[in-house]
Amino acid sequence: MISAYYFGAISLVLIGLYAVLVKKNVLKMLIGLSIMETGVNLLLVSIGYIYGRSAPILSEGIGPNQAVDPIPQALVLTAIVIGVATTAMALSVAIILYQKYGTLNVEEIRRLRG
Amino acid sequence: MNVQYASLLIAIPLITAFFVPLMKGLGEKAIKTYVLIITAIQAGIATWVFEEVYTTGKPIIVMAGGWRPPVGIDLYIGPFAALFVLIVALVSFLMAVFNFRAVKVEPIDKYAMLFLLLMLGATGMIATGDIFNLFVFMEITAITAYALTAYNKTGEAAEASLKYMVLGGIGSSFFLIGVALIYGATGTLNMAQIAQLAGNINPTVAQVALALVIFGLAVEAELFPLNAWAPDAYQAAPHPVTAMFSAFVVKAGIYALARILYLMSAVGTWKNILHLLIAMATLTVIVAEFSALRQRNVKRMIAYSSVSQVGLIGLAFALGTQAGVDAGVFQMINHAIIKVLLFLGVGYVAVQLGGAEIENFRGLGKRMPLTALGVTVGSMSAVGIPLFNIFWSKLRIILATVDAGYAWAAALVLGASVVEAVYYFRLVHAIWFTGEGERLRESAPLVAIMLLLIAIIVAIGIYPNYAWSLSQKAGNDIFNVAQYIKNVPLMGVGA
Amino acid sequence: MNLLMVMLFAPLIAGFLAWLLDFKVIREVIGIIGASIPIGVLAYYYSTVTSESITYSLTVGGFTLGFHLTMLTWYFAVIASIVGIAMAFGMASTSKSSYDWLFALISFTGVLGVFLSSDFVGFFLFWELMTFGSFMMVLKRNRHESLKYFVLSIIGAYSMLVAIGIIYAKTGALDFNTVQKALRLDAMVGSISRGETALIYTLFLITFGVKAGAVPLHVWAPGAYSENDQSYTAFFSGALSKAGVYGFVLLYILMGAKLYTALGVFNNHLVFAYILAWIGAITVVVASFLAVLQEDIRKLFAYSSVGQVGYILLGLGIGTGLGFAGALFHVLSHAIFKSLFWLVTAAIILRTGKTRFEDLGGLAEKMPITFTMGLIAVLSLAGIPPMAGFASKWLLYEAAISAHMPLVAGAIFLGSGLAFAYVVRFLYAVWFGQRPSDLDDVKEAPLPLLIGMVILAIPNLVFGIAPGLVTGYFNRLFGDTIVGGNYFRLVTPTGTYNALLVTVILIFGLSIAGLIYIYGAKTRKIPVINTYQSGNPVTEEYNLSMRKNFYRPLAEALGFWLKYSWDRFYERLANLTEDFADWLREGFYNGNAQSYSWYLTIVLLILALWGVL
DSSP states (O other): OHHHHHHHHHHHHHHHHHHHHHOOBHHHHHHHHHHHHHHHHHHHHHHHOOTTOBOSOOBTTBOTTTBOOHHHHHHHHHHHHHHHHHHHHHHHHHHHHHHHHSOOBTTTOOSSOO | OOGGGGGHHHHHHHHHHHHGGGGGGGOHHHHHHHHHHHHHHHHHHHHHHHHHHHHHOSOEEEEGGGOOTTTSOEEEEOHHHHHHHHHHHHHHHHHHHHHHHHOOOSOHHHHHHHHHHHHHHHHHHHHBOBHHHHHHHHHHHHHHHHHHHTTTOSHHHHHHHHHHHHHHHHHHHHHHHHHHHHHHHHSOOBHHHHHHHGGGSOHHHHHHHHHHHHHHHHHHTTOTTSOTHHHHHHHHSOHHHHHHIIIIIHHHHHHHHHHHHHHTTTSTTHHHHHHHHHHHHHHHHHHHHHHHHTOSBHHHHHHHHHHHHHHHHHHHHHTOSHHHHHHHHHHHHHHHHHHHHHHHHHHHHHHHHTOOBGGGGTTHHHHSHHHHHHHHHHHHHHHTOTTSHHHHHHHHHHHHHHHTTOHHHHHHHHHHHHHHHHHHHHHHHHHHHSOOOOOOOOOHHHHHHHHHHHHHHHHHHHOTHHHHHHHHHHHHHHHOHHHHHHHSOOSSSOO | OOHHHHHHHHHHHHHHHHHHSOOTTHHHHHHHHHHHHHHHHHHHHHHHHTTSOEEEEEEETTEEEEEEEOHHHHHHHHHHHHHHHHHHHHHHHHOOOHHHHHHHHHHHHHHHHHHHBOBHHHHHHHHHHHHHHHHHHHHTTOHHHHHHHHHHHHHHHHHHHHHHHHHHHHHSOOBHHHHHHHHHHHHHHOOSOHHHHHHHHHHHHHHHHHHHTOTTSOTHHHHHHHSSOHHHHHHIIIIITHHHHHHHHHHHHHHHHHHHHHHOEETTEEHHHHHHHHHHHHHHHHHHHHHHTOSBHHHHHHHHHHHHHHHHHHHHHHOSHHHHHHHHHHHHHHHHHHHHHHHHHHHHHHHHOOOBGGGOOOOTTTSHHHHHHHHHHHHHHHTOTTSHHHHHHHHHHHHHHHTTOHHHHHHHHHHHHHHHHHHHHHIIIIISSOOOGGGTTOOOOOHHHHHHHHHHHHHHHHHHHOTHHHHHHHHHHHTSOSSBSOSSEEEETTEEEEHHHHHHHHHHHHHHHHHHHHHHOOOOOOOHHHHHHTTOOOOGGGOOBTTBSTTHHHHHHTHHHHTOOHHHHHHHHHHHHHHHHHHHHHHHOOSOHHHHHHHHHHHHHHHHHHHHO
16 A cells, blocks of 8 residues: 555656756746655655554644654654745746746757857 | 754844844944954854864854754754855955945945855854754855945946856746745755655656756855856956855855755765766866956956866765865865965955056056955965965865766866966966056055955965865765754654 | 975975065076975985985875985986986076976976876876876966877876885885785785786886887877977976886886896897887887977977987897896986977077977078077987987996897887987077078077976987996996996996097097188079979979978978877777767766666666676
8 A cells, every 4th residue: 555655656757857857947847846756755755654543643632653653743844845936946047047038948048058 | 052052044134134224324343343342253253163063073053042953953064064154254244344345335234244144154054953944044155245235336246246146047037946845745944854865766856956956056056057147246256245145145055056956965866966067067177267268357266266266066965975075175275275265365455446457457566465465375385386285175176086086077177277376367467577666555454354364275275184184074074964964953853 | 304305395396485575687587496305315325325225204194195205216316316406597587487497496396296206106196296296387378289198197197106105005004115026926916816917017007108208108298398388398308208117117126126026038038128128119119200290399309209219218128237227327328408498499489489390590690599409409418419319328338238138129220310310400490591580680699498408408419429427437336347337438338439539539620620611612602492302393282391391202202101109099989978978978878867867777677686696
């Protein structure tokens, strides 16, 4: 069961990587990056997941032994925030790129080279 | 004073950075002065921490919220971190002075905020004792670096930023996977505890995890072929930021790489990773030096040179010997000094004469003699001329490399250094022996900074004993993992 | 502060002060003072050094830099200091730039440091310093030539660094004493393999070969020597190139036994020495031929300098005590006569501004003292007694014969003939014959330059008439009588040379010739060209005179060989490297973010594959 999560997470990472490597449109590349991040986050959560346990929120009837590992979930929250920041940053750069180059084709955004 | 106040090193830039938008109405001068004051305070605290660590000889462990690691996240300010936090703060301070001249593009308040956050990120990466915390600081550094790269709002700047972001994004994703694997295998994120448990991890998992973490950090540390973003970002970023990239952002990355590498030295297949890193570092030096050879833009040329020298540091760290690590740290110090000098000089020329193309450097000796002197001394030092500081660290690295049995790597790296000599001396020739021009007035504070840096370069070149003893202590901090584990008061483990 | 350090760093500090206090006269005075201190200190130490060696050590950056003044290093240091002080006087006339003073004196300290260092770190440091100083002198005047020099030198220096690294890895030591002991021990044990020993030897051969200007690593020399302040070239060619020679001597001292056991013997000659001897012989022949064909005084002496250092390498390569004595003696005589030549050249260039033979002529009347100095240098270089140059060449010749190396001896002989050919041309084309009309108001060289020349001319005469002074010192140095005789007489197993007797006869003969000239000769006016053309009609395109294309027939005879040039070979190599750099840069950093992402993926794939395997 747990391997399904791993499989899904790795697939997401690979799909994201595929988009970055193959799609010529900058926006699609950035979407690829986001998918990759999602995959990584899923992987993190699934590492902390213990089959049959509930969310790590201390409440009635749920002690430390009934909950899954809380640390990966905390990590993922942080990683998501970071991911959002990166994406926002990237999109604003993409806007400038479109203004200055008139295109979002990555093969034409090559003024800095050599 | 209570050593826990060392946490101010993180707190002050973080808090003050978010106060910058409040000062928006006060004008450009006020904001720049504010940054200058904050960096000065930071430098003051860093000096105090440095004193404290080096006089007592004991690292400062700051425990967040009073929780002992591994439950609480700790800052580990050992000899290495103390030294480099100081360098980060001082370089930031000097660049804060340079800001007055070099940065004119609005919105200056955003710039100031990002500037402080960049300093914070690097400081955090160097000081942290927790691997996920390292990731967070790395991302803070990276995101501010992306933003600062794009800050000039030109097409080139956005393009460079995009490249940096795509590569940095891939790198940090895989870094995080590596961290996840390490956490899955050891159940901890504290570096000391990871080091303790590293030997017991399933070797395949450990190898994959370490490889991924190294991969992610190698993007930040500009190792070939993961460094393609670096020249573009260096060229497009505002001049003070370029100097900061070269002086400490990349250093933070390479330090993190070395730290994790040595923490995990108990892993069975560790040697293989070293071989891989040595190959990458050697290629970094070679490719970067050759790329710099016919560069028309001096800033870009020096960026390539910076990449190559960082490759040299990487090589030293990848040797897996004490001598190598010491030499690498020594090179880090020296390289930070000369690259600040070079990027300051080149940036100033670009500001005054409208661009860093080689044409602007013709006759510089007559137009801006003191700046020209600074660039010249920096160049000579970078080539490894005796009486300048890099000579000693390069010598150390080469001896350590051959001693560790990698004579071929040493030979290749030295071969590439010949190329370095050629392009630097072409620059020196262009500066002093070609072109004509009227003398321009040079800014007194910047000239003072350059003269100060020249004095330090020559002082280390003539009398490297003090800098070398610092490097040895700092190198020992990285290399001697057993001592590192012992220093961190882990809760419930071993105690 | 130790006196040894004072002597070592005096030129450096003086140079720095001269650079800072950039005022006329003051900077010259500081420079000359700085350059005179070493010879003073060395003279002071003379009596001490013959009985014991003087050592001193500094701890710098975790390394212990050792310095030692032994009989050998004293000898080399004295040569450098004599040339150095002559250079300083020369520069006081020819150079008006504080830049020149700074770097000239830096290289002076570098040379002294190379000779005095007793460990590899110091040796390497001063080696680089010396290269750097001399390089900056050329950089100011010609970028292309200077970079050629620097690239070759730095390849040499880095070869040495790798070799030092290997030695350090194998022996764990960097100071000469320990290394010597360890390598001598290893000669029996053999833990350093034959291949590694050969590698170390080759690396050092490149290092010292570049500095000494051995063919085929000599290509930097003509450019670097001529595109320079000629007073500095006196030091450059006279003293700095001797650092390479000293390196070879050091190689014998440190690794001789190891090289012998590892590389073995060929035809009763040590293989490693035999290689050196042949390099020397080839250098002598090639450089001398090229020197003969030059049309520019500076180029001529540059090639001549390369050739003369070839003699020294050849002497070292013979590998016998006599060979060493000859080589070391030639170090001295070459330093003094070649530096004298360069100072004379400096005077000519200073006063006329011309460097090509075709533009010069008849200067003997205008610059009589300079001419006399030039004559002394010519006699010494051509190996005419009673000059120092003869004594040393004679020793080399004796050494080659007694070591049964006839071909090598032949090279010495051929080289001497060629040397005669080119100095005759210098003598005639510059000093005699018709004076071009634009040189009618040329004045004698300025006083400081003349002082510099005299400083160099005196030892040429003294050690020529009393060569025993030098060989006696060698006997004490080797602790054995290599060359017998007294101050004026040299005795070797195969021959005897009495310098005093030769001098007396020579003076006697010259007096008779002088009397005949004064009382018997009748002058007859003829056009200059007549003497050469022998009555044949001369066409414009094949007009060979002493001043122009004199040796063109020789060049035509050698046409086949001259097609091949090391110089062009290196140029092509440099261009290829630059093209390769462009290809690499544009191929790798192609500007496409997506390609860059592929690089990352490829590394990931490599990591994955390597994880699986």
